[in-house]
Amino acid sequence: MTEPSTLPHEEDGIHDEEDRLLPQYVRDVLEAVEEGRVEDALRLVEPLHPADVADLIELAREEDRVALITALGPEVDADVYAEMNEHVRELVIEEMDPQAAAELTSEMDTDDAVAVLEDLEEEDQQAILAEMQPDDRAAVEEALSYPEESAGRIMQRDLIAVPEHWNVGQVIDYMRSDADLADDFWEVFVVGPNHHPVGTCKLSTLLRTPRNVPINAIMQEEQTLIPAQMDQEEVALKFQKYALISAAVVDAEGRLVGMVTVDDIVHIVQEEAGEDALLLSGAGEGDINEPVREAYRDRVRWLIANLGTALIATFVISMFEGTIARLAILAALMPIVAALGGNAGTQALAVTVRAIATNQLTGANRWRAVNREFRVAILNGATIAILLGAGVTLFLDFTLGWVIAAAILFNIVVAGLAGVLVPVTLDRFGADPAVASSVFVTTVTDTMGFFAFLGLASVVLL
Incomplete structure (x- = not known):
């Protein structure tokens, strides 16, 4: 080929x-x-x-x-x-x-x-x-x-490892004479007596050094070691943070058992990014080659969960049945409140889940992130409230205009807070925030949006 x-x-x-x-x-x-x-x-x-x-x-x-x-x-x-x-x-x-x-x-x-x-x-x-x-x-x-x-699943076992007491010439002769060694590699791992990695040496350094120089004199002692049990997403983050080309994988006793290379990490980064996006939508693996039965199984459970959240929102609406019957225009305006709140929640949720996945959001800056999303939500809510309230006032009624403006401001702020607090809370308790966050956020934005709008309308307009 x-x-x-x-x-x-x-x-x-x-x-x-x-x-x-x-x-x-x-x-x-x-x-x-x-x-x-x-x-x-x-x-x-x-x-x-x-x-x-x-x-x-x-x-x-x-x-x-x-x-x-x-x-x-x-x-x-x-x-x-x-x-x-x-x-x-x-x-x-x-x-x-x-x-x-x-x-x-x-x-x-x-x-x-x-x-x-x-x-x-x-x-x-x-x-x-x-x-x-x-x-x-x-x-x-x-x-x-x-x-x-885990790293143990994705690591390669074909690598070059040499004892620390060898010199450059012995390493080069070893690589040339052993036909069973790995074909593709970027660095040589240097190991101690118990096969514990003690350093690495780039091929470029090795080839430009005289033969009689000890390998431990030119090796780089500082290296990033990957535990075999480490999740592949964490491995990818280490490669990104430290700009790695390859890294040694060690077992529970610290012995060298394999290596991970950057070409494997490229696939993982793509896979994990797509996985989080699909989990947020409840689409399962989202692969067009996935068998129909598996796609059905992955998607229907989240649709059933969404059915439950829709019933909660329906219950809230039924509480104000008399209000809607007397002011039919409210039925036409309710979807606007729910849709804008849902979109605002989804925006905050996507930003937060990504920040958690890339280790940008940790315990050290958690509340700063919540405060940031709160301020963004207030600005967004105020802008949309003014535009929507002015439009309803102009074409329908002044009182109805400020009622829907207040409701939309409230719902967008709630949605923004839910979008950041729900995934942060799930992550705090060890759950994957990409899996279940969207269901909770949808429930909050729909129910609180309908409750605020119809509740205000009942108090002010009737």
């Missing part, structure tokens, strides 16, 4: 300007496979990067994927499976016999092999593991023993 074309995307006949595979190109490949023109299909796919081949397979219909993979043969290698969408990859691997799947995962880095196996059913996992070589199986089983989304 060759490197991607250097032509501008719109001129290579494969990609559009957004780096997506062109629909006509995808159709050409699939038609070649369907008509049995395997050589033509291989010729079309040959220039693609493994990530593009993975995209091609994902764009094919589910019933066409096995035939496409079979026709492309060696073009669909371990690198392609590592880039493939997890739902598509799971369906494809389930169609393989265990021996073929074992051979495939054995060609992958340990972290990629773990990503493939962890999505499979326990029975399929064990069948594939049974066919793997003992060393590969032991490495994968050890990784699977760590919690999901």
Whole structure:
């Protein structure tokens, strides 16, 4: 498989300007496979990067994927499976016999092999593991023993570690003579007698230093060590904070067991950012390749929860049934109060959840953040209240205008406070603020908005 074309995307006949595979190109490949023109299909796919081949397979219909993979043969290698969408990859691997799947995962880095196996059913996992070589199986089983989304799951075990008493020449000779060492690495880890990491040495430093210089004389002692049990989101934050390219992973005894590299972190940052946004909306994984049953299960529970919050708001409205019956215009204005309060709450909620996820909001500045959102809510509420109150006064009634203005000011302030206090409280008690915050905030903004508007209207207008 060759490197991607250097032509501008719109001129290579494969990609559009957004780096997506062109629909006509995808159709050409699939038609070649369907008509049995395997050589033509291989010729079309040959220039693609493994990530593009993975995209091609994902764009094919589910019933066409096995035939496409079979026709492309060696073009669909371990690198392609590592880039493939997890739902598509799971369906494809389930169609393989265990021996073929074992051979495939054995060609992958340990972290990629773990990503493939962890999505499979326990029975399929064990069948594939049974066919793997003992060393590969032991490495994968050890990784699977760590919690999901932890550093132990995403770390690579192929790294360069040398004793601190070696000199530069011994390190270079070791790297040149051992054919089983890692192929891709940026630094050498220096370890003590108990395999505890004591420093790191960049390859650039190593290559520019005379052979007789001790490695511990040029190593960098200060390093960021990642506990194997650490959540991958925290790992990503450390890479971002300290501008890391790679970092050593250590077990509970402080022994070097693997490393995490920045290419893994890029995927995690993208995954975690998308995950928080989807959790706020209750959309589950939000993957278009996710099976319908799983998407239904993830979404319906939050719709049921929202149904409960809607019933609470309905109960509040029913308390003012007589007021609405006598002033029908209130029914037309109520959605404005609820909608603006909901939007204000969502804005504060999104900012707060992001701040918590990126460690910008901690116990040290929690109340400063609450005060900030309170002030923003007052300014927003006052602005919207003036505009809405003036409009209702101009077209309907002066008293009704100031009633809805007061209600909207109150609801936006409440929404702003709810948007910051709810996720902060959930985080304080160890819950994921991205999961349940939106339900609570919606409940607060709807019920308080209706209560304030209809309550004021009952007192002032009747």
